[in-house]
Amino acid sequence: MQHTSVLLKEVVNGFENLQNGGICVDCTIGGGGHTEGLILKYPNISVIGIDRDPQAIKIAGENLSRFGMRVRIFQRSFSDLDDLLDGLGIEKVDAILADLGLSSFQIDETERGFSFKKAGPLDMRMGLNGKSALDVVNNYSAEEIERVIRDFSEERFAKSIASSIIKKRPIMTTDELVKAIFSSLPSYAKKDWKKIVTRVFQAIRIEVNDELVNLEKLLEISKRRLKKGGRIAIISFHSLEDRIVKYAFKEKEFMPITKKPLIPGNDEINSNTRSRSAKLRISERV
Numbered sequence: 368m369q370h371t372s373v374l375l376k377e378v379v380n381g382f383e384n385l386q387n388g389g390i391c392v393d394c395t396i397g398g399g400g401h402t403e404g405l406i407l408k409y410p411n412i413s414v415i416g417i418d419r420d421p422q423a424i425k426i427a428g429e430n431l432s433r434f435g436m437r438v439r440i441f442q443r444s445f446s447d448l449d450d451l452l453d454g455l456g457i458e459k460v461d462a463i464l465a466d467l468g469l470s471s472f473q474i475d476e477t478e479r480g481f482s483f484k485k486a487g488p489l490d491m492r493m494g495l496n497g498k499s500a501l502d503v504v505n506n507y508s509a510e511e512i513e514r515v516i517r518d519f520s521e522e523r524f525a526k527s528i529a530s531s532i533i534k535k536r537p538i539m540t541t542d543e544l545v546k547a548i549f550s551s552l553p554s555y556a557k558k559d560w561k562k563i564v565t566r567v568f569q570a571i572r573i574e575v576n577d578e579l580v581n582l583e584k585l586l587e588i589s590k591r592r593l594k595k596g597g598r599i600a601i602i603s604f605h606s607l608e609d610r611i612v613k614y615a616f617k618e619k620e621f622m623p624i625t626k627k628p629l630i631p632g633n634d635e636i637n638s639n640t641r642s643r644s645a646k647l648r649i650s651e652r653v
């Protein structure tokens with residue numbers, strides 16, 4: 368499925384400082400939709416696009432090829448932004464955008480193991496390297512699995528889910544993991560199994576990809592790499608991410624442009640259900 372960009376108009380309008388041109392870093396280029404919107408609105412900018420996922424790099428490259436050298440795309444984590452900019456000889460930039468989470472094509476591909484709705488191998492890596500969901504589920508101790516589930520999903524059955532996972536190991540596929548989670552639930556909670564499984568999958572994905580650590584690193588890097596008057600916009604999809612962004616934007620380097628996060632209206636949610644939990648916060652470097 369083609370990825371539909373979330374809060375596109377709000378993101379594009381939020382970077383009004385790009386009116387006269389500048390360098391924009393799209394940290395999560397995905398299918399390239401936000402970058403395309405920005406280039407069309409601000410014809411004098413150039414974009415450095417980043418994604419960890421080789422598939423996103425390919426799709427964004429195809430979708431944005433008509434803009435030529437105005438968009439340069441790199442496969443890496445946005446937590447390495449310092450190194451990337453150093454390598455390009457760029458000291459500071461005018462705009463930084465991160466649209467967190469997954470692209471639709473990542474969720475759709477069974478082989479990547481992101482979705483519990485289809486049986487697939489336990490992977491969940493956005494990039495090619497590092498630990499996978501298979502490692503987390505089969506090699507972590509019960510205490511570690513419980514910590515991952517509790518800290519990253521705030522799921523109240525974390526302890527019993529972790530002990531069920533330990534008993535059922537080895538667990539090789541997404542459907543085996545779903546069964547292990549389901550069987551750990553008390554009967555009164557079984558009717559909520561989909562919500563619970565969604566949360567546990569999200570927690571494992573956060574652990575596999577070090578998502579919160581990378582977000583914190585990006586916010587730290589942004590303080591040094593954004594020009595004065597430059598803007599940063601972050602779209603988050605769950606409360607743990609939003610909390611990190613909210614507190615970072617309270618630091619003295621930033622002046623929030625959005626006092627409250629911008630959220631999609633009913634029309635957007637109806638046409639793209641994935642947008643329903645999105646929150647956009649924008650801040651200016653002072």
Ligand SMILES: C[S@@+](CC[C@H](N)C(=O)[O-])C[C@H]1O[C@@H](n2cnc3c(N)ncnc32)[C@H](O)[C@@H]1O
Binds near residue numbers: 373396444493
């Ligand atoms: C929601 S999608 C972005 C969609 C994009 N804004 C668009 O309009 O098409 C998020 C993307 O961020 C990438 N991603 C997540 N964490 C990353 C990280 N630490 N470094 C680089 N890319 C990351 C994912 O691989 C995914 O392609």
